[in-house]
Amino acid sequence: MSKNSPNRQNTPKPEAEPLPPVRNLTTLVFGLVKPYYKWLLIIFAAMLAETAMSLATPWPLKVIIDNVIADHRLPAWLAWIKGISLNEHKMYLAALAAIAMIVFTILGGLASYTNNYFTESVAQYVANDLRRKMYHHLLRLSLSYYDTHQVGKLLSTITSDVSTIQDFASETLLSILIDALTIMGMLGLMFYLNWDFTLMLVGISPFLLLFVIRFKTAVKKATHEVRKDQAEMVAVLQQGLESVRAINAFGRQDLEEDRLKRVSFETITAALKARKVKSIISPVITLVISVCTAFVLWRGANLVIAGAMTIGSLTVFLSYLNKFFSPVKDLAKMTTNIAQALVALERIQQILETDAIIKQKPGAFDPGRLKGNIVFENVAFAYTPDSPVLRDISFSIAAGQHIGICGPTGSGKTTIASLIPRFYEPDAGRILIDGVDIKDYNLEGLRMQISFVLQETVLFYGSIQENIAYGRPEATEKEIISAAQKANAHEFISHLPQGYNTLVGERGLTLSGGERQRIGIARAVVRNSPILILDEPTASLDTEVEKNVMDALENLMKGRTVITITHRLCNLTKADNILVVNDGVIAEEGKHKELLQRGELYAALYHNQGEGIK
Numbered sequence: 001m002s003k004n005s006p007n008r009q010n011t012p013k014p015e016a017e018p019l020p021p022v023r024n025l026t027t028l029v030f031g032l033v034k035p036y037y038k039w040l041l042i043i044f045a046a047m048l049a050e051t052a053m054s055l056a057t058p059w060p061l062k063v064i065i066d067n068v069i070a071d072h073r074l075p076a077w078l079a080w081i082k083g084i085s086l087n088e089h090k091m092y093l094a095a096l097a098a099i100a101m102i103v104f105t106i107l108g109g110l111a112s113y114t115n116n117y118f119t120e121s122v123a124q125y126v127a128n129d130l131r132r133k134m135y136h137h138l139l140r141l142s143l144s145y146y147d148t149h150q151v152g153k154l155l156s157t158i159t160s161d162v163s164t165i166q167d168f169a170s171e172t173l174l175s176i177l178i179d180a181l182t183i184m185g186m187l188g189l190m191f192y193l194n195w196d197f198t199l200m201l202v203g204i205s206p207f208l209l210l211f212v213i214r215f216k217t218a219v220k221k222a223t224h225e226v227r228k229d230q231a232e233m234v235a236v237l238q239q240g241l242e243s244v245r246a247i248n249a250f251g252r253q254d255l256e257e258d259r260l261k262r263v264s265f266e267t268i269t270a271a272l273k274a275r276k277v278k279s280i281i282s283p284v285i286t287l288v289i290s291v292c293t294a295f296v297l298w299r300g301a302n303l304v305i306a307g308a309m310t311i312g313s314l315t316v317f318l319s320y321l322n323k324f325f326s327p328v329k330d331l332a333k334m335t336t337n338i339a340q341a342l343v344a345l346e347r348i349q350q351i352l353e354t355d356a357i358i359k360q361k362p363g364a365f366d367p368g369r370l371k372g373n374i375v376f377e378n379v380a381f382a383y384t385p386d387s388p389v390l391r392d393i394s395f396s397i398a399a400g401q402h403i404g405i406c407g408p409t410g411s412g413k414t415t416i417a418s419l420i421p422r423f424y425e426p427d428a429g430r431i432l433i434d435g436v437d438i439k440d441y442n443l444e445g446l447r448m449q450i451s452f453v454l455q456e457t458v459l460f461y462g463s464i465q466e467n468i469a470y471g472r473p474e475a476t477e478k479e480i481i482s483a484a485q486k487a488n489a490h491e492f493i494s495h496l497p498q499g500y501n502t503l504v505g506e507r508g509l510t511l512s513g514g515e516r517q518r519i520g521i522a523r524a525v526v527r528n529s530p531i532l533i534l535d536e537p538t539a540s541l542d543t544e545v546e547k548n549v550m551d552a553l554e555n556l557m558k559g560r561t562v563i564t565i566t567h568r569l570c571n572l573t574k575a576d577n578i579l580v581v582n583d584g585v586i587a588e589e590g591k592h593k594e595l596l597q598r599g600e601l602y603a604a605l606y607h608n609q610g611e612g613i614k
């Protein structure tokens with residue numbers, strides 16, 4: 001069975017998810033925002049301006065209360081107004097305070113606009129970079145990674161976790177910084193207005209902070225659970241929708257719905273648990289705030305009566321008090337967002353840190369066009385350490401030879417072929433092409449020399465033309481048409497509504513199995529690589545269609561080294577050599593007739609097929 005078969009993809013796989021070290025998160029974040037440092041500088045300047053304006057807003061009120069309504073001494077910076085007569089200077093002051101209020105608001109608004117716009121830009125671009133970085137990485141991982149990771153969960157990280165980071169960067173992060181700046185500015189001004197009140201506030205803050213930090217750990221743990229369950233849910237949905245044909249065929253909609261029901265309920269339970277933890281923070285902080293405000297009101301009233309404080313100062317103080325606790329409260333609420341962002345970052349980091357990459361040797365070189373001489377020397381391989389699939393495989397194929405690989409199902413035929421383009425690495429032994437270990441070639445160059453026609457040809461969404469040219473995008477229209485002719489596909493393509501421009505693949509026109517295979521063959525013709533691997537290319541076709549596809553394959557095979565994996569032994573009668581694989585070793589080797597005469601495994605397989613599948 002080919003590795004791309006839906007059955008294999010749909011088997012739920014165990015998933016190990018160790019958390020990455022947090023120190024690497026800083027490196028990740030730093031690397032992500034570094035390209036946008038100019039925007040960050042603009043954001044920072046705008047943030048300072050916004051904070052300054054927010055701090056300045058209550059001061060006109062103080063001037064009105066203390067210097068216009070009451071007769072307090074003018075502060076030094078307003079002394080120049082004194083020259084004007086008393087009544088006039090009061091009107092002057094009132095107008096000035098009113099204008100100042102408007103100016104502060106306008107400047108604050110402008111700063112906030114700049115802030116928001118640039119922060120959103122940074123967030124969008126960082127999310128874009130993250131998505132692309134992850135996709136880039138995922139597309140280059142060894143196929144063994146996908147044997148143990150569900151695609152649905154990966155999808156969930158690329159979409160949901162990246163959006164969490166984006167929202168955090170565009171909304172929460174900005175607020176946290178503004179809040180922190182505001183708190184610092186306010187503390188300074190509050191000390192200036194009345195230091196003993198301020199000391200009291202500062203005294204409470206560490207307790208609040210401790211409380212918030214203590215809860216952050218709990219919230220983060222709960223958030224982790226929620227995200228895990230959500231990803232599980234996406235995996236179930238993705239698997240179900242992808243297999244909708246099989247589900248309908250077996251009438252097992254109920255089973256799939258039950259699967260979703262289970263994970264969906266698990267998500268609810270985890271989300272409610274997380275909410276329970278989060279909900280404690282807000283009421284506790286509100287209580288602390290109201291106790292402080294009550295104290296300031298009581299003590300402030302006493303001070304004003306005793307003449308130790310002006311009403312205007314008390315008003316500014318109260319307004320700051322309100323403002324002081326609002327960022328503190330926000331910061332507490334943001335604990336949740338911070339926890340969510342950290343969890344998302346960790347999940348992203350986990351993907352980016354996976355080094356299940358086929359390693360490129362230093363000095364690996366592009367082989368250029370190979371002749372196609374293939375040698376396996378004592379190759380052993382296992383997908384999982386405790387169950388070896390290939391044990392000691394040695395064979396050689398001369399350039400231009402056509403060899404067949406057959407054997408009972410599950411004996412390791414497809415695995416042998418997967419090692420040649422290095423989809424997986426052998427655990428022992430080596431593979432040479434044209435006398436050089438394939439590890440010495442760079443991956444891209446090596447893979448360029450190999451074409452596949454598999455049991456099912458995957459069509460990508462796009463035109464037939466693009467699909468044929470998938471393995472060599474620079475192919476000309478003439479080359480594409482000539483390839484389609486060699487693949488016996490030109491005729492049916494010409495009859496399609498838009499010919500070579502007809503859209504196929506998901507949401508496009510559906511082609512029959514035989515038509516898809518011929519597109520697959522045309523694709524291999526266009527790629528024109530010296531090594532060709534055919535893995536059961538006609539297994540899913542009926543005899544009539546198979547003949548047509550076989551003719552096309554004959555055209556494709558000319559002048560190339562070809563490895564044909566097949567159960568239909570009658571397709572191997574012309575092969576230069578046949579390897580009969582059994583239980584991870586080569587049990588027999590020879591030409592069709594020789595193997596039949598020998599009367600062992602090959603002969604048994606051949607006769608088991610009733611010699612009929614001819």
Ligand SMILES: Nc1ncnc2c1ncn2[C@@H]1O[C@H](COP(=O)(O)OP(=O)(O)OP(=O)(O)O)[C@@H](O)[C@H]1O
Nearest residue numbers: 001002147383389408409410411412413414415416
């Ligand atoms: N991705 C994988 N992860 C784990 N085990 C795998 C994987 N692919 C194949 N195997 C196992 O390795 C063994 C050999 O599989 P392989 O597909 O190479 O056999 P095959 O001879 O091509 O089988 P078939 O004739 O059914 O296509 C089987 O036992 C199979 O279950």
